[in-house]
Amino acid sequence: MQKKERFKRFLDYFTQHFPEPKTELNFSNPFELLVAVILSAQCTDKRINQITPALFARFSEPESLAAASVDEVFTYIRSVSYPNNKAKHLVGMANMLMDRFGGEIPATVDELQTLPGVGRKTAHVILSVVYNEPTMAVDTHVFRVSHRLGLAPLTATTPLAVEKALMAHIPKQYVPKAHHWLILHGRYVCLARAPNCKECALKDFCKYYEKYPISI
DNA sequence: ATCCCGAGGG
DNA sequence: CCCTCTGGAT
Numbered sequence: 001m002q003k004k005e006r007f008k009r010f011l012d013y014f015t016q017h018f019p020e021p022k023t024e025l026n027f028s029n030p031f032e033l034l035v036a037v038i039l040s041a042q043c044t045d046k047r048i049n050q051i052t053p054a055l056f057a058r059f060s061e062p063e064s065l066a067a068a069s070v071d072e073v074f075t076y077i078r079s080v081s082y083p084n085n086k087a088k089h090l091v092g093m094a095n096m097l098m099d100r101f102g103g104e105i106p107a108t109v110d111e112l113q114t115l116p117g118v119g120r121k122t123a124h125v126i127l128s129v130v131y132n133e134p135t136m137a138v139d140t141h142v143f144r145v146s147h148r149l150g151l152a153p154l155t156a157t158t159p160l161a162v163e164k165a166l167m168a169h170i171p172k173q174y175v176p177k178a179h180h181w182l183i184l185h186g187r188y189v190c191l192a193r194a195p196n197c198k199e200c201a202l203k204d205f206c207k208y209y210e211k212y213p214i215s216i
Numbered sequence: 217a218t219c220c221c222g223a224g225g226g
Numbered sequence: 227c228c229c230t231c232t233g234g235a236t
């Protein structure tokens with residue numbers, strides 16, 4: 001199947017069945033989303049949602065987080081991955097928001113990436129979710145599912161290469177939704193270790209299913 | 217043993 | 227390019 005047809009099948013299916021996808025991270029403003037996405041590295045969204053209520057109650061704005069000690073922030077996030085690094089990043093991020101951005105969340109990739117703990121993936125999530133900009137954040141789910149469905153070539157061995165492959169074929173107005181669709185598919189159907197191919201509506205053109213047709 | 221919406225540093 | 231950070235679920 002041609003690559004153009006693969007993208008059409010993917011977009012048609014999810015437009016039909018999941019017309020309004022959104023992140024599963026709980027947040028009520030851009031600052032909270034930024035904190036949640038920084039915390040979500042190598043960690044499930046469910047776990048992040050378990051610890052953010054208390055965290056957001058204590059640090060509801062960049063001001064309070066910037067004034068906090070790394071040790072105190074650590075006590076709120078000790079159960080997520082890399083709590084030491086993330087506590088340090090969160091306090092540093094809040095301080096830079098206050099010092100250089102007037103306490104507001106910047107709206108460009110370059111500015112976002114200057115924040116401690118914010119790389120290309122996190123910056124793109126903020127731009128996509130908060131500002132509805134056509135940026136494709138490539139995380140572990142997007143990376144894996146794109147390869148399995150043949151939306152990105154196997155030669156695309158880095159997140160940036162996968163991002164470019166996706167951006168070349170997804171209409172701009174679909175990019176923010178396509179990001180969530182790839183994540184939802186990876187999280188609930190196209191699992192890393194034991195994909196639920198029986199339930200998958202896209203397996204007829206999936207390269208992974210073609211190679212491992214007896215997988216669960 | 218492997219995976220989860222990665223980032224920073226060498 | 228590599229390595230490290232690191233807890234909880236499966």
